[in-house]
Amino acid sequence: MVETMLLVAFFTATMWVGPFWMLMLLQPYAERxxxxxxxPWFVLGPLIAYLIVLAMNLTALSDMFGDVTLSGFVSGLADVLGTNDGAVLAWTHFIIGDIIVTRWIWKRSVETEMNKTLAQVGILFGVMLMPVGLAIHFISMQQNKENNTHS
Known part of the structure; x- marks a missing residue:
């Protein structure tokens, strides 16, 4: 039963963001x-999945804080993340962060009327490799600013 719930949480978190990401990627300037x-719909699926898995593991998470030293906390964190439950918690956490940052990249791109291709590259990497997408977006924003200044 627990394994099934973890698979459902993992699948839900991963697949939920797909349609939102694809719309931002393929049609960044569309009204739809x-x-x-x-x-908040774009983040609700992964958030609910995260909260369910978290509720199933409150005792394991409290064990992380049993030893209040930094090394004790890191050791407890490694123990939790080394489980299936911990991996799903981490994955849903990543998905939530990725889609929130990608939405921010998309929104800023639309607000500044960024070149569609530059916006799409930032959005593509926003969900795939969020820190890279963020870096691309910052560089693209600077490029967009310079192009608008010299026009």
Missing amino acids: TKKWMEG
Whole structure:
């Protein structure tokens, strides 16, 4: 039963963000994309999955704080992350962060009327490798600013 719940949580978190990400990626300036990205819907699936797995593991998480030293905490964290439950918790945490940052990249790109291709590259990497997507977006914003200044 627990294994099934973990698989459902993992699958839900991963697949939930797909349609939102694809709209931001393929149609960044479309009204439909703006409408879909208005509320919290883009993050609710992974957030609910995370909270369910977290609720199933409150005792394991409390064990992380048993030893209040830094090495004790890191050791406890490694123990938790080394389990299936911990891996799903970490994965859903990553998914939530990735889609929130990607939405921010998309929103800033639209607000500044960034070149569509530059926006799409930042959005693509936003979900795939979020820190890389963020770096690409910052560079693209600077490039966009310079292009608008010299026009």
